[in-house]
Amino acid sequence: DTAVSQTPKYLVTQMGNDKSIKCEQNLGHDTMYWYKQDSKKFLKIMFSYNNKELIINETVPNRFSPKSPDKAHLNLHINSLELGDSAVYFCASSPHDRGSYNSPLHFGNGTRLTVT
Amino acid sequence: DAKTTQPPSMDCAEGRAANLPCNHSTISGNEYVYWYRQIHSQGPQYIIHGLKNNETNEMASLIITEDRKSSTLILPHATLRDTAVYYCIVRASRAGGTSYGKLTFGQGTILTVHP
Numbered sequence: 152d153t154a155v156s157q158t159p160k161y162l163v164t165q166m167g168n169d170k171s172i173k174c175e176q177n178l179g180h181d182t183m184y185w186y187k188q189d190s191k192k193f194l195k196i197m198f199s200y201n202n203k204e205l206i207i208n209e210t211v212p213n214r215f216s217p218k219s220p221d222k223a224h225l226n227l228h229i230n231s232l233e234l235g236d237s238a239v240y241f242c243a244s245s246p247h248d249r250g251s252y253n254s255p256l257h258f259g260n261g262t263r264l265t266v267t
Numbered sequence: 268d269a270k271t272t273q274p275p276s277m278d279c280a281e282g283r284a285a286n287l288p289c290n291h292s293t294i295s296g297n298e299y300v301y302w303y304r305q306i307h308s309q310g311p312q313y314i315i316h317g318l319k320n321n322e323t324n325e326m327a328s329l330i331i332t333e334d335r336k337s338s339t340l341i342l343p344h345a346t347l348r349d350t351a352v353y354y355c356i357v358r359a360s361r362a363g364g365t366s367y368g369k370l371t372f373g374q375g376t377i378l379t380v381h382p
Contacts, residue, residue: 194372207369241310258310
């Protein structure tokens with residue numbers, strides 16, 4: 152009964168490859184996010200989607216393309232992987248409260264991406 | 268969103284209360300104080316949030332000073348499983364659509380609970 156699940160948990164790949172990370176939430180939330188945690192442990196938002204519509208794109212290179220087939224899924228596709236893309240990627244979701252932004256985010260357990 | 272300052276690390280004995288401070292001296296009137304924690308190899312977990320009044324839930328209590336420039340997260344009876352990085356975040360309650368869901372994480376406080 153995992154609320155926010157990501158696959159795979161670990162991903163090791165070579166530079167130049169294209170890879171995808173999948174995320175699914177069963178909480179009925181309208182909004183989903185991708186966050187990146189770098190080697191210094193800082194967590195930063197990359198994207199957010201509300202009902203399949205992109206809301207936030209935090210100056211992420213266009214090699215990163217989120218895809219939301221429905222509001223329960225937000226996948227992250229990365230083209231031409233670079234060494235600097237190595238990080239832990241977290242998916243999250245929250246309900247969308249109109250006019251208010253108090254809803255906590257629920258995070259998955261992350262995908263550790265290693266680019267060699 | 269306002270910046271927060273937290274001590275880099277704290278220790279606590281198992282069974283005792285853990286009091287984690289946070290300074291947010293530039294907080295504005297519509298900004299809430301949120302606490303999340305991240306246990307090793309897991310995603311961040313929401314703990315509690317508040318605006319002005321003190322808050323309590325099954326996990327913790329949040330004490331916000333009257334001037335709202337600082338707050339304290341209290342874990343009343345810390346256990347070994349509470350060892351984690353604790354993040355204090357201030358977040359606007361109403362913001363432009365481009366800020367929705369944007370949590371600005373700092374370095375947090377590494378809380379170590381020892382037997």
